[in-house]
Every structure is written in C-alpha cells, then in structure tokens.
Amino acid sequence: MNAFAERMKFPGHGLVVRAKEKWSAGDAMRKGIVDRDALQSIAERLIANRGSCWVETDMRAMMNPTRMKAIGETAVRFAAELGETCPVCGACWFRIIGTRSGLPCALCGWPTESIRSMERGCWNCSHVQYAPRPDGKQAEDPQHCGYCNP
Numbered sequence: 605m606n607a608f609a610e611r612m613k614f615p616g617h618g619l620v621v622r623a624k625e626k627w628s629a630g631d632a633m634r635k636g637i638v639d640r641d642a643l644q645s646i647a648e649r650l651i652a653n654r655g656s657c658w659v660e661t662d663m664r665a666m667m668n669p670t671r672m673k674a675i676g677e678t679a680v681r682f683a684a685e686l687g688e689t690c691p692v693c694g695a696c697w698f699r700i701i702g703t704r705s706g707l708p709c710a711l712c713g714w715p716t717e718s719i720r721s722m723e724r725g726c727w728n729c730s731h732v733q734y735a736p737r738p739d740g741k742q743a744e745d746p747q748h749c750g751y752c753n754p
C-alpha cells in the first residue's frame with residue numbers, strides 16, 4: 605500500500621489524477637494540477653464515476669521550475685491525503701472524517717478538550733479507524749487542563 609504514496613514523491617511536483625494506475629483509451633486524465641480544490645473535485649468525480657482514483661506526479665511540472673513553485677502546499681497536503689489507503693480494501697483516500705478530543709494532560713492525565721486522535725473512514729467499504737495526531741503529540745500542556753488550571 606505504500607507504493608502508492610512513494611510514487612508521488614512529495615513535495616514539489618505537479619500532480620496527475622486519473623481513474624487507474626494504467627491509463628486506457630477514453631479514460632479521463634488531468635495533468636498539472638496545482639491547487640487543492642481542483643484536485644479534490646477531480647478525485648471526487650473519479651471516485652463517484654469510476655470507483656477509483658490514482659494520483660502521481662506530473663513529469664512536465666518536474667521539468668519546469670516555475671510550475672513547480674506554483675504548486676500550493678494545500679494541494680500537496682491533500683494529495684498526501686489521497687495517498688492514504690484503506691487497510692481493509694486498499695481504496696485510496698482513506699480520509700479524515702472527524703476528530704476525537706481528550707488528549708490527556710501531561711501532568712495529571714485528565715482528558716482535555718484538545719484533539720487526541722483523528723478518525724479516518726473509507727468511502728468504499730465504510731471501514732473506520734482511529735489514527736494518531738499527525739504531529740505525534742501525546743499529552744497536553746497543563747495550562748489547557750481543566751483540572752490543573754481551571
């Protein structure tokens with residue numbers, strides 16, 4: 605499942621989105637995508653119509669430093685999201701659908717209002733799984749604790 609993400613080689617390149625890894629005649633394909641909204645709408649359409657999507661770097665953008673600079677950080681982040689695959693069925697875009705609060709206080713362990721974990725869900729098989737915070741933070745500063753610092 606990591607091969608998908610590895611192929612994207614972030615950050616810095618334009619992105620190509622299409623329905624399958626192997627392009628076949630008649631398939632829609634978009635190249636040089638540099639912003640998140642475009643990427644998301646294309647990916648959503650492909651998933652709705654074809655049940656799959658594939659994202660990879662745009663070789664033309666790699667050859668062109670100006671184009672590379674134009675690629676927004678949010679697009680790169682969203683593409684990384686698309687690259688998350690469902691551990692059950694392998695579909696791409698195992699996306700964040702919610703968060704769970706309750707990050708424990710570093711001093712007393714009281715669950716704070718801060719985000720404890722991310723909830724990911726699969727659009728294909730409805731599998732849901734909790735994932736750690738992207739920043740790896742496992743405890744909250746006592747100043748945000750309702751028990752230590754009410």
Ligand SMILES: [Zn+2]
Nearest residue numbers: 690693726729
């Ligand atoms: Zn799935």
Ligand SMILES: [Zn+2]
Nearest residue numbers: 709712749752
């Ligand atoms: Zn505390």
